[in-house]
Amino acid sequence: MLGLNRKDLTLMMIVAAMTLLAPIILNPFPSDSAMAQFNAGYPDLMQRFVIFGIFAIGFNILFGLTGYLSFGHAAFLGVGSYSAVWMFKLLSMNVIPAIVLAVIISGLFALVIGYISLRRSGIYFSILTLAFAQMSFNLAYSVLTPITNGETGLQLALDDPRVLDGGSSGGSLPVTQLFGLEMRATTQLEIGAWSFDFNVGYYLCAAIMLAVFYLAIRIFRSPFGIMLRAVKSNQQRMNYTGLNSRPYTLAAFVISGMYAGLAGGLMASMDPLAGAERMQWTASGEVVLMTILGGAGTLIGPVLGAGFIKYFENIFSKINDNVLHSWFAVMPDGIEDFLVTIVHPFVGKGWHLTLGLMFMAVVIFLPGGLVEGGQRIGRFVTGRRNKKAGGAEAEAARKQPAE
Amino acid sequence: MGILEVKGVNKRFGGLQALGDVNLSVAENTCHAIIGPNGAGKSTLLNCLVGKLIPDSGSVMFDGQSVLGRKPYEINQMGISRVFQTPEIFADLSVLENVMIPCFAKRDGAFRMHAVESVESEAGIREEALAMLEDVNMADKKGMLGSSLSRGDKRRLEMAMCLVQRPKLLLLDEPTAGMARADTNNTIELLNTIRDKRNITMCIIEHDMNVVFSLAERITVLAQGTPLVEDTPDNIKGHPKVREAYLGEAQV
Numbered sequence: 001m002l003g004l005n006r007k008d009l010t011l012m013m014i015v016a017a018m019t020l021l022a023p024i025i026l027n028p029f030p031s032d033s034a035m036a037q038f039n040a041g042y043p044d045l046m047q048r049f050v051i052f053g054i055f056a057i058g059f060n061i062l063f064g065l066t067g068y069l070s071f072g073h074a075a076f077l078g079v080g081s082y083s084a085v086w087m088f089k090l091l092s093m094n095v096i097p098a099i100v101l102a103v104i105i106s107g108l109f110a111l112v113i114g115y116i117s118l119r120r121s122g123i124y125f126s127i128l129t130l131a132f133a134q135m136s137f138n139l140a141y142s143v144l145t146p147i148t149n150g151e152t153g154l155q156l157a158l159d160d161p162r163v164l165d166g167g168s169s170g171g172s173l174p175v176t177q178l179f180g181l182e183m184r185a186t187t188q189l190e191i192g193a194w195s196f197d198f199n200v201g202y203y204l205c206a207a208i209m210l211a212v213f214y215l216a217i218r219i220f221r222s223p224f225g226i227m228l229r230a231v232k233s234n235q236q237r238m239n240y241t242g243l244n245s246r247p248y249t250l251a252a253f254v255i256s257g258m259y260a261g262l263a264g265g266l267m268a269s270m271d272p273l274a275g276a277e278r279m280q281w282t283a284s285g286e287v288v289l290m291t292i293l294g295g296a297g298t299l300i301g302p303v304l305g306a307g308f309i310k311y312f313e314n315i316f317s318k319i320n321d322n323v324l325h326s327w328f329a330v331m332p333d334g335i336e337d338f339l340v341t342i343v344h345p346f347v348g349k350g351w352h353l354t355l356g357l358m359f360m361a362v363v364i365f366l367p368g369g370l371v372e373g374g375q376r377i378g379r380f381v382t383g384r385r386n387k388k389a390g391g392a393e394a395e396a397a398r399k400q401p402a403e
Numbered sequence: 404m405g406i407l408e409v410k411g412v413n414k415r416f417g418g419l420q421a422l423g424d425v426n427l428s429v430a431e432n433t434c435h436a437i438i439g440p441n442g443a444g445k446s447t448l449l450n451c452l453v454g455k456l457i458p459d460s461g462s463v464m465f466d467g468q469s470v471l472g473r474k475p476y477e478i479n480q481m482g483i484s485r486v487f488q489t490p491e492i493f494a495d496l497s498v499l500e501n502v503m504i505p506c507f508a509k510r511d512g513a514f515r516m517h518a519v520e521s522v523e524s525e526a527g528i529r530e531e532a533l534a535m536l537e538d539v540n541m542a543d544k545k546g547m548l549g550s551s552l553s554r555g556d557k558r559r560l561e562m563a564m565c566l567v568q569r570p571k572l573l574l575l576d577e578p579t580a581g582m583a584r585a586d587t588n589n590t591i592e593l594l595n596t597i598r599d600k601r602n603i604t605m606c607i608i609e610h611d612m613n614v615v616f617s618l619a620e621r622i623t624v625l626a627q628g629t630p631l632v633e634d635t636p637d638n639i640k641g642h643p644k645v646r647e648a649y650l651g652e653a654q655v
């Protein structure tokens with residue numbers, strides 16, 4: 001079905017189910033319990049999960065398949081955001097033209113940067129992409145102020161033309177919508193002590209993420225995907241086999257740039273502003289971390305990595321000393337203070353420390369990222385079950401290499 | 404006039420004259436061996452044929468066209484495939500994928516954006532690759548990763564990758580070096596079968612005289628970058644200059 005084999009179809013179905021049920025899955029704790037801290041099912045965080053998922057899926061097509069490590073992909077994210085906001089200012093608050101323009105402009109931008117950067121490989125390629133992104137960031141901040149509105153960032157204004165919407169809508173700023181359906185519209189569902197938010201913007205982002213995830217699977221399983229893996233494996237052999245590796249890498253670069261632009265366009269569609277900081281090198285580094293943490297070159301890894309990092313950034317960072325004291329309140333005072341002191345550096349503003357340690361642990365012990373961790377657990381479980389059933393045959397079948 | 408014509412090729416590496424005025428003519432549908440001691444410039448000569456190196460002077464014509472100044476992938480698309488002295492395969496890909504890649508290159512050219520078709524739907528390419536793997540007795544290893552193969556299997560895989568392209572000219576750089584006796588014999592047999600089945604011109608660099616004498620119709624002896632003699636195997640065997648320069652060290 002869908003042109004996928006059974007394994008990929010199962011993965012696609014699982015991801016689809018998880019994404020569609022995310023408002024429920026991410027809110028497992030009753031809303032007034034102490035654990036409600038860890039609920040992540042509120043609209044803007046869920047939107048960020050899937051948007052960064054898209055960003056990382058695209059990055060993985062370049063880095064995971066070809067091995068070319070771009071350190072400047074945030075530039076495409078930023079270009080996508082600026083393009084989208086301009087569409088909201090000039091044309092219409094409908095998100096469709098904004099998203100389409102974001103993808104096209106970032107694709108063109110990626111074509112230029114990729115064409116130049118791909119003349120080099122390895123560290124030199126990474127440095128070139130980093131240089132381009134920093135250049136874009138600085139330009140957006142200064143020289144290009146008429147387009148980017150510099151430090152303040154590009155925002156909507158009451159007197160924007162918005163040709164299709166028929167100009168200004170009176171006293172308040174209009175909101176982004178899809179044929180009248182407002183992105184911020186949220187339906188709250190209360191079941192007992194639980195409460196779940198179903199948000200239009202989230203579901204739009206989720207549907208788009210599922211579509212581009214499906215596209216990524218198709219690319220991975222296509223002859224083109226094999227060629228990209230060949231680039232990573234042995235470019236010399238590729239060239240002596242009659243294949244020109246340059247257009248393959250450029251195509252991968254442009255595709256991943258368009259994914260980034262799509263993510264940027266969606267970001268602006270959820271919240272119509274765009275700032276230069278979206279293009280900064282830290283943002284480029286973040287998508288590298290997401291991809292490696294989840295598992296570069298795997299299908300689901302980048303999505304997991306993106307979810308993981310965004311969860312930490314938004315949940316761990318909110319745990320302050322008051323919260324810690326309330327957790328450890330049952331302990332005797334001395335021990336309570338002691339525990340709070342121990343945990344303090346790892347939460348709240350210290351969430352970077354926890355994330356950094358986890359990243360190191362993953363890179364050292366699980367070079368294949370979280371996906372490898374999952375596979376090891378899976379193998380451990382099936383290995384035990386087989387032993388119990390005395391299934392030597394099943395064991396042999398598993399050892400038979402997959403085609 | 405041969406399918407490959409090398410005329411007056413020179414190549415220097417700094418002070419070292421690696422190739423000095425090399426002339427070579429390889430007739431269509433023959434096997435031409437190049438022998439000579441280590442460092443004679445044999446690999447350098449092949450590098451000049453496939454676009455890895457550009458000669459300082461001289462000309463290299465293949466099939467009536469000059470190969471000089473062309474990129475390696477263009478030269479391959481003209482019909483020259485090369486087996487390297489140290490096996491060059493796609494280590495992170497499966498054996499089957501390794502052989503499918505040259506099939507794609509042959510069918511689709513140097514670049515094609517076939518990004519949404521599934522590999523599984525490419526039945527023709529798959530069958531072609533599988534048949535090739537049968538020919539080199541590696542069909543049972545089709546699912547293994549290139550990196551997990553033995554050295555001998557890597558060489559056989561690389562040969563399969565070149566042969567499946569049905570090149571007009573196959574260049575082999577010491578294809579049996581480091582192989583066990585049995586594997587060497589298999590390789591000779593494989594190359595002879597391929598020659599019987601279809602028209603193919605081969606140019607082989609080899610130290611094993613057994614291999615050379617069972618395959619080659621003509622032999623060029625290279626010493627210090629210059630061809631010493633070129634003749635038939637029988638005449639080369641008895642050639643005094645050759646015995647002195649090269650065969651003296653080897654068991655004939």
Ligand SMILES: Nc1ncnc2c1ncn2[C@@H]1O[C@H](COP(=O)(O)OP(=O)(O)O)[C@@H](O)[C@H]1O
Nearest residue numbers: 416419421439440441442443444445446447448
């Ligand atoms: N890329 C290179 N740079 C410098 N010297 C080289 C290079 N390639 C080969 N040589 C030198 O040229 C000579 C011929 O080498 P080669 O063609 O590999 O010999 P062989 O006949 O054993 O294949 C050797 O002395 C080698 O060291």
Ligand SMILES: [Mg+2]
Nearest residue numbers: 445446447488
């Ligand atoms: Mg050599």
